[in-house]
Amino acid sequence: MPSRAHPHFNWMHRSLSFLLLAAVSAAPVAAQTSLRGSPKSVDRMHRQALNHDVTFHRTPASVNKAHKAGTLVRLSGNRDFQMVHVNYPYVLPSTRTFVQRLAEQYRAQCGQQMVVTSGLRPGSFRLMNAHEKSVHPTGMAVDLRKPRQAKCLNWLRKGLLSLEGEGAIEATEERNPPHFHVAVYPRQYARYVAGHRGGGEVLAQRDSGENGDSGKGDSAKASSSAKSKSSGTAKGATRYRVRKGDNLSTIAKRHGTTVRRIRQANGLKSARLQPGQTLEIPTKR
Numbered sequence: 001m002p003s004r005a006h007p008h009f010n011w012m013h014r015s016l017s018f019l020l021l022a023a024v025s026a027a028p029v030a031a032q033t034s035l036r037g038s039p040k041s042v043d044r045m046h047r048q049a050l051n052h053d054v055t056f057h058r059t060p061a062s063v064n065k066a067h068k069a070g071t072l073v074r075l076s077g078n079r080d081f082q083m084v085h086v087n088y089p090y091v092l093p094s095t096r097t098f099v100q101r102l103a104e105q106y107r108a109q110c111g112q113q114m115v116v117t118s119g120l121r122p123g124s125f126r127l128m129n130a131h132e133k134s135v136h137p138t139g140m141a142v143d144l145r146k147p148r149q150a151k152c153l154n155w156l157r158k159g160l161l162s163l164e165g166e167g168a169i170e171a172t173e174e175r176n177p178p179h180f181h182v183a184v185y186p187r188q189y190a191r192y193v194a195g196h197r198g199g200g201e202v203l204a205q206r207d208s209g210e211n212g213d214s215g216k217g218d219s220a221k222a223s224s225s226a227k228s229k230s231s232g233t234a235k236g237a238t239r240y241r242v243r244k245g246d247n248l249s250t251i252a253k254r255h256g257t258t259v260r261r262i263r264q265a266n267g268l269k270s271a272r273l274q275p276g277q278t279l280e281i282p283t284k285r
Contacts, residue, residue, distance in 0.1 A: 037172035046133040058123040094186040110152040118143035168192040
């Protein structure tokens with residue numbers, strides 16, 4: 001005949017089980033600490049491409065047609081980043097904005113240019129290791145070369161992880177060849193940029209000097225080349241330093257204002273801009 005457990009033992013067992021369950025339930029969910037790829041990650045990127053109703057371009061002719069129509073834009077290097085071995089330097093406008101903003105702070109932090117190794121790749125230009133659900137044919141994605149310097153590599157990893165945490169991108173660290181694959185979600189990234197328009201930063205920096213992107217960073221500071229508020233700036237406005245390739249239309253769109261308001265605020269008689277020129281940007285009313 002099986003022996004009965006002592007009532008006191010049963011009570012202790014139930015109590016310990018309850019306490020253990022409560023402790024596990026109360027424990028915070030661990031934040032993502034890696035950029036490892038997975039089938040789920042690929043599926044998320046592909047699903048976002050479908051949700052945004054973007055075109056998966058199959059041929060170079062389709063890419064050229066979309067570029068002429070303005071659906072795709074050319075990604076050209078500047079003082080902050082360079083293009084290396086990029087056969088089709090075309091991306092969606094949101095992806096270009098992401099590269100330009102990220103590269104500006106990358107250069108400010110690392111003192112060197114960020115390197116882009118791939119933009120759009122037509123379906124007919126598929127690589128051996130490319131996934132059938134790759135979003136490269138849409139212009140949503142870019143590949144960024146992994147920096148050799150530990151400081152720059154860590155900064156870039158933290159920044160991409162934080163932007164991914166904001167739901168604005170999906171990033172994967174690849175090893176062969178070593179690079180970061182980044183898919184930029186147009187609507188989500190636009191909301192992220194709008195939410196960080198006031199400070200102009202892509203990646204926030206903590207007072208402790210730690211380089212990283214929290215997207216919600218404490219006491220965020222803009223990089224030296226980003227726009228910042230000044231005592232000489234009119235209330236409800238920020239200052240912006242013109243970069244190579246900028247025009248009034250793109251600046252106005254980026255800051256949620258209009259060309260007319262920028263011209264009025266700065267007394268501009270023409271639309272011509274010079275790199276390094278400082279503009280007062282009136283915020284959207």
